[in-house]
Amino acid sequence: MAQSNNSIKKILTVAFALCIxxxxxxxxxxxxxxxxxQLNQELDRKSNILSVAGLYEPGTDIEEAFQQVTPRVVDxxxxxYTDQFDPAxxxxxxxxxxxxxxxxxxxxxxxxxxxxxxxYSTVYLVGDPDDPEQVILPIRGQGLWGLMRGYLAVQGDxxxxxxxxxxxxxxxxxxxxxxxxPRWKAQWEGKEIYADADSAQPxxxxxxxxxxDETEVDALSGASLTSNGVTNLVQFWLSPEGFGEYxxxxxxxxxxxxxxxxxxxxxxxx
Numbered sequence: 001m002a003q004s005n006n007s008i009k010k011i012l013t014v015a016f017a018l019c020i021x022x023x024x025x026x027x028x029x030x031x032x033x034x035x036x037x038q039l040n041q042e043l044d045r046k047s048n049i050l051s052v053a054g055l056y057e058p059g060t061d062i063e064e065a066f067q068q069v070t071p072r073v074v075d076x077x078x079x080x081y082t083d084q085f086d087p088a089x090x091x092x093x094x095x096x097x098x099x100x101x102x103x104x105x106x107x108x109x110x111x112x113x114x115x116x117x118x119x120y121s122t123v124y125l126v127g128d129p130d131d132p133e134q135v136i137l138p139i140r141g142q143g144l145w146g147l148m149r150g151y152l153a154v155q156g157d158x159x160x161x162x163x164x165x166x167x168x169x170x171x172x173x174x175x176x177x178x179x180x181x182p183r184w185k186a187q188w189e190g191k192e193i194y195a196d197a198d199s200a201q202p203x204x205x206x207x208x209x210x211x212x213d214e215t216e217v218d219a220l221s222g223a224s225l226t227s228n229g230v231t232n233l234v235q236f237w238l239s240p241e242g243f244g245e246y247x248x249x250x251x252x253x254x255x256x257x258x259x260x261x262x263x264x265x266x267x268x269x270x
């Protein structure tokens with residue numbers, strides 16, 4: 001006798017078969033689209049770098065425009081370039097999770113709330129890599145609700161900010177989420193990182209009530225904790241704990257070519 005369509009056995013068989021078919025379809029789609037997803041992620045990264053450097057407009061050919069940019073890996077401890085890693089594939093965010101490629105941060109040294117920091121990071125040089133017009137620095141730190149990740153563009157003098165952008169955050173829309181607002185981001189252009197040429201600690205910060213000098217940016221209205229987070233992460237990455245040693249080379253007038261070839265000379269002398 002044929003089983004009823006409402007029998008438990010038939011229901012379970014159909015449900016199981018449907019799950020198998022759906023799993024196969026989803027898995028196949030994920031594998032088939034993986035390369036396209038990776039390409040889109042890479043294009044998004046490049047467009048953010050071009051945007052913060054002021055080189056991106058709607059309709060811009062991203063790959064063509066990115067030819068003006070040279071990625072290099074920097075040893076954060078010395079401020080020198082290294083050829084130990086391929087800048088096209090090196091992932092500093094993942095490296096920060098590897099104890100062999102990072103260090104633990106705690107107390108006053110961890111004002112950005114990172115817990116761990118990579119030893120090497122990728123920077124992006126705009127124009128002549130021996131004498132760049134701008135240097136794009138990856139930055140990140142804790143906001144109110146989670147990690148904020150972005151880029152900071154610094155002019156070739158190692159002190160003047162060209163722009164800032166956050167491409168990943170979970171801040172409150174209309175409040176901390178205003179870090180995406182073009183009008184707020186425009187305030188950063190021309191601001192100075194350090195109060196004087198000899199200072200190792202950055203002075204740039206967000207302030208309530210309106211910026212009064214070249215090292216201040218207006219805080220986000222109604223978002224004190226996000227504003228504090230932005231100040232902390234920017235000051236961390238521009239201090240000797242972050243890219244401070246690297247930027248000091250530009251500020252002191254060290255020959256760019258000397259910086260560029262430092263790691264090569266070390267390798268040949270080994």
